[in-house]
Amino acid sequence: MTGKERVLKALSFEPVDRTPWVPYAGVQAANLIGKDAEEYLKSEDNIVNGVLKAFEMYKPDGLPVAFDLQIEAEALGCDLKWSKQNPPAVASHILSEKSLKELKLPKETDGRYPIVLNAARRLSEAIGDKVALYGIICGPFTLALHLMGTEIFTKMIEEPDEIFELMEFCTEIAKDFSKMYSKTGIDIIAVVDPMTSQISPRHFKKFVKPYLTDLNRAIKVLGLKATIFCCGDATKNIELMCQTEPDGIAFDENVDLAFAKETASKYKVSFGGNMPLTTIMLFGSPVENIEEAKKELAIGKGLGYILSPG
Amino acid sequence: MQGNFMSLEDFNTERQMTKEEEEDLDDVIVEPGKVFIEIVTLDSEGCAPCQYMCEAVKKVLPKYGEKVTWRESLVKTRAGIKRMAKLGVKNLPAMLINNEVVFDNIVPAEKQLIEEIDKRLNI
Numbered sequence: 001m002t003g004k005e006r007v008l009k010a011l012s013f014e015p016v017d018r019t020p021w022v023p024y025a026g027v028q029a030a031n032l033i034g035k036d037a038e039e040y041l042k043s044e045d046n047i048v049n050g051v052l053k054a055f056e057m058y059k060p061d062g063l064p065v066a067f068d069l070q071i072e073a074e075a076l077g078c079d080l081k082w083s084k085q086n087p088p089a090v091a092s093h094i095l096s097e098k099s100l101k102e103l104k105l106p107k108e109t110d111g112r113y114p115i116v117l118n119a120a121r122r123l124s125e126a127i128g129d130k131v132a133l134y135g136i137i138c139g140p141f142t143l144a145l146h147l148m149g150t151e152i153f154t155k156m157i158e159e160p161d162e163i164f165e166l167m168e169f170c171t172e173i174a175k176d177f178s179k180m181y182s183k184t185g186i187d188i189i190a191v192v193d194p195m196t197s198q199i200s201p202r203h204f205k206k207f208v209k210p211y212l213t214d215l216n217r218a219i220k221v222l223g224l225k226a227t228i229f230c231c232g233d234a235t236k237n238i239e240l241m242c243q244t245e246p247d248g249i250a251f252d253e254n255v256d257l258a259f260a261k262e263t264a265s266k267y268k269v270s271f272g273g274n275m276p277l278t279t280i281m282l283f284g285s286p287v288e289n290i291e292e293a294k295k296e297l298a299i300g301k302g303l304g305y306i307l308s309p310g
Numbered sequence: 311m312q313g314n315f316m317s318l319e320d321f322n323t324e325r326q327m328t329k330e331e332e333e334d335l336d337d338v339i340v341e342p343g344k345v346f347i348e349i350v351t352l353d354s355e356g357c358a359p360c361q362y363m364c365e366a367v368k369k370v371l372p373k374y375g376e377k378v379t380w381r382e383s384l385v386k387t388r389a390g391i392k393r394m395a396k397l398g399v400k401n402l403p404a405m406l407i408n409n410e411v412v413f414d415n416i417v418p419a420e421k422q423l424i425e426e427i428d429k430r431l432n433i
Contacts, residue, residue, distance in 0.1 A: 069358065086356030142358055150366045153419035194358045198417040232359050233401040233415045254401050254415075278352065278385055 003061030007132035008187060011225045011247040013268040013304045019297055022132075022272070022308040025054040026067025027087050032057065036084040041068050042112065047119040048126075055127050062132035062188070062306075065120045068112075069138040069192055072173050073146035075111030076103055093149035100169060103147075105176050117180055124185030132188055135181035139193020139228070140170035140211045156199075156207060163207060171211040175218045182222040189219045190227045190250070196241075197232030204237045212244040220247075229273065231310065235259065242267040252310030253277065257299045264304060272306035281309055335383045335393040337409045345430050347380040348406040350390070350399050354382055363403040363417050370423055378427060 001009075006020040025032075029050030030040035040046045047066050054063055068087045074080050077098070080088035094103065106113060116135075123133055138146070144166050145152055156163050178189045196208050212228060219226035227248040228241055234251045238260055241249050249264060250273030257274055264271035275281060280292045297307060338346045347367055351360035360382075367380050384390045385402060397404075397411065405413040412426055 081355065083355050086353060089355050089358075089361050145358065145362055150362055150369060150417065150420070153366070153417060154421060157419055157421075195362065195417075197415060198359050198362070200416070231357070232403075279391070282386065283391075 002130055004128075004130060004132045004187065007062040007306065008225065010304055010306050011188065011227070011270045013270060015303065019301050020061035020306045021059070022062035022134075022306050023054065023058045023060050024064055024067060024273075024309055025051070025058065025060075026064060026136075027085075029054045037086055038082040038084065038088070041066060041087060042115065044115045044118045044122070047116065048122050051119070051123055052126065055131060060131055062134060063127075064134040064136050064190065065123060065186065066116045067136050067192075068116075069136070069142060069194070070146065071112050071116060072106060072138045072143055072177060075106035075113060076147065076173075078146055090146045093147060095148045095166075100166060103169065105173055108180050113177075113180070117184055120181060120184035120186050128185050128187075133186040134188045134190045134227070135178070135184070135186045135224075136190050136192055137174050137177045137181070139191045139196065140167055140174055140215065141199075141208050142193050142195040143170040143173060145195050156203060160206070167207060167211045171215050174215050178215075178219050178222060178224065182224055186224070188225040188227055188247075189222075190229055191215060191219075191246075192229040194229075194231040196237060197230050197234045201236050201240060204240050209240055209244055212241075212246075216245045216247075220245075227270070238263050242269045248272070248304070248306065250306075250308060254310075257296060261300055261302075261305065265302075268304070270304040270306060272300065273308045273310055275307070275309045277310045335381075335389045338379075338381075340408045343377065343431065345374070345378045345427050346408055347378065347427075348383055348409070349380065349403055350383045350385060350394055350397065350406070351403045353384055353386055354403075357403070359415075359417065360403040363405055363413070366417050366420070366423060367405070370420060370427065373424070374427065374431075377431060 001017045006016045009016050010020050027037045030037055032053040033049050035046050051063055070080055070088050070090055073090050077094040078090045079092040081091040082088045216226040225247040228246045229250040231252045233254040235255050242264055248270030253274045253276040255274055260271050340346045349363050354360040354364040383393050385394055401415040404411055407426055408430055
């Protein structure tokens with residue numbers, strides 16, 4: 001069984017010969033080739049070289065192409081603040097300057113879209129038969145935050161219709177980007193929506209669930225696997241995430257793996273992603289990382305489990 | 311991002327501390343009539359929830375002038391991890407007002423945040 005088959009089978013909730021390993025080597029791969037985050041995420045060659053190096057070093061079953069949730073917002077006109085060690089942060093919210101009606105869906109040639117799409121194409125050709133490649137897109141709710149800023153939290157209470165409209169637009173962008181990725185040869189779309197951990201289940205049901213369900217269905221129609229990623233304490237929303245019809249969910253160390261396994265298994269949804277990022281992966285030794293991975297494998301192993309960082 | 315420590319044990323020893331990390335992040339003594347907000351984050355430049363929790367605070371600051379001060383405690387530093395353990399904060403980001411966790415993994419709407427600040431300023 002190749003790594004790619006292993007990941008795709010886990011995402012289909014089918015038996016595998018061993019637990020698949022998917023390190024979400026995002027901007028961290030820049031370190032592997034001696035580049036900083038900005039040099040990395042602005043260069044197709046650096047992304048390709050970084051992911052190839054990660055493939056060589058981490059012996060993964062799956063890898064993301066480029067982990068940057070600001071690509072769509074940048075293409076729509078938000079300014080970014082770049083840093084050397086992190087992906088960029090959104091520094092200005094375009095909806096404070098323009099109305100939603102003035103915004104257009106980004107094209108394949110806008111912003112850094114061509115950089116990541118070309119990198120995805122080259123990586124699919126180079127290693128796409130061995131590992132499952134994930135195209136990362138910004139989840140609709142996080143993109144809505146990027147476009148509007150924190151005013152969204154007030155409007156969700158006072159002017160919900162405006163937010164429904166914004167969520168619809170952000171979902172269209174996500175569908176569109178997924179379609180572009182589908183032509184590059186990648187296997188999986190990871191809808192990364194970290195901001196959904198910052199709202200109540202009631203708001204998740206109202207402002208996120210219908211849009212994520214629509215998006216997951218559209219991704220599956222493209223012939224790709226649909227996964228959704230959330231960070232922070234997503235415990236309260238794990239079941240709702242499963243109800244959006246994804247093939248897989250990923251979460252971080254704040255979610256108890258045994259709880260997530262039980263919940264996801266009920267829906268036959270693949271699950272994974274909570275190796276502790278700071279205490280173990282950033283500050284721990286290789287031996288401590290191995291011990292942690294063994295502990296997680298013991299809890300998670302079985303149908304649908306993918307070992308990965310938070 | 312790269313780890314700088316060979317083990318968690320090393321990480322916890324003084325010899326691994328850098329100058330920047332030597333300062334502990336302690337409770338702040340809050341003067342009457344003032345409010346201190348602390349946001350414990352992974353890093354507001356690399357984590358969207360952390361960024362937007364900080365933005366929510368920055369947005370209301372002009373309303374209060376010198377009455378409200380704030381700081382971000384990064385858990386990517388030794389001092390930040392110690393602070394998180396001391397406060398009993400389990401999730402990131404978390405917002406403390408006058409050294410008490412008020413918004414745990416929830417970015418408040420402007421009105422909610424203002425209510426919590428006003429309550430402590432007796433407005």
